[in-house]
Each structure stands twice: as structure tokens, then as C-alpha cells.
Amino acid sequence: MENSTQFKKWDLTLITFPNGKKRPALIISPERHNTTHDIIVLFITSNLGSKEEFGDYKIINWEEAKLPKPATIKMNFSTVKKNHIKPLGRLTPEDITNFEKNFSNFFNLS
Numbered sequence: 001m002e003n004s005t006q007f008k009k010w011d012l013t014l015i016t017f018p019n020g021k022k023r024p025a026l027i028i029s030p031e032r033h034n035t036t037h038d039i040i041v042l043f044i045t046s047n048l049g050s051k052e053e054f055g056d057y058k059i060i061n062w063e064e065a066k067l068p069k070p071a072t073i074k075m076n077f078s079t080v081k082k083n084h085i086k087p088l089g090r091l092t093p094e095d096i097t098n099f100e101k102n103f104s105n106f107f108n109l110s
Contacts, residue, residue: 005087007034010096012065013041013085024088025080026073028103039085043076055106057099061092073099075106 007013011027029040046069048058055075062070066089091099103109 005082006031007039007082007085007087008090009034010091012044012067012088012090013039014088015041015080015085017084024067024071025078025085026091028077034082038079038081040077040079041085043074043078044071045074046071048072055102057102059091060095060098064092065089065095 007027008031009027009029013025013027014022015025016022024044024046025041026044027034027039027041029037033040044059044067046067048070052072053074057073059065059067059071059073
């Protein structure tokens, strides 16, 4: 069964894995891709005690983004079928701007 939700870049989602676990993720694929393909995401962790890695981004406005607790975007990419994700929230404009700079720096694009 295909998910009819319109997913947009910078939306936060909840991914349900085959084992039943649910994890938050950030959509980074553009809307025109998301309408016909699987969604490209970065994983999010709320385990802030783990070792910080190059590229990690701590979400500043996590409550406004509808996350249940403080969280970090990891540079762990995945492609996910639309029927495995549900809308959760959206990054704020401040976090989008900061994360775009972080993402660009990660890939040495600037």
C-alpha cells in the first residue's frame, strides 16, 4: 500500500523498521524526487551521550520541530520506501539554514 502523503525536503519523519522499532529521520531528497521515488533520509538520534562525529548537527529548535527530546542529525544516509514513514514535523528555518551550511561543509561544497 503506497503512502499518499506529500513528503517535502526538511520534513521530519518516523520510520518503522521491519522489527517494529521506530526512529526519526530527516528527508533530504527534493519534492520532485519524493513524488515518484523512495525517500532519501538522514537518521536522527536522541542519544546525545554518544561520541560526536564529523558532520553531526544538533537540532536547535527540536521542540518546534515536533521531536520528543533533543536530537542530533547524523550523516547516515538511507533510502526508505514511502509506506515505511509517517510525518512527524519539520525543521525550523534557523535549523535548515544551519544544517545546510553543515551539510555543505561535510561534502566540502563551499
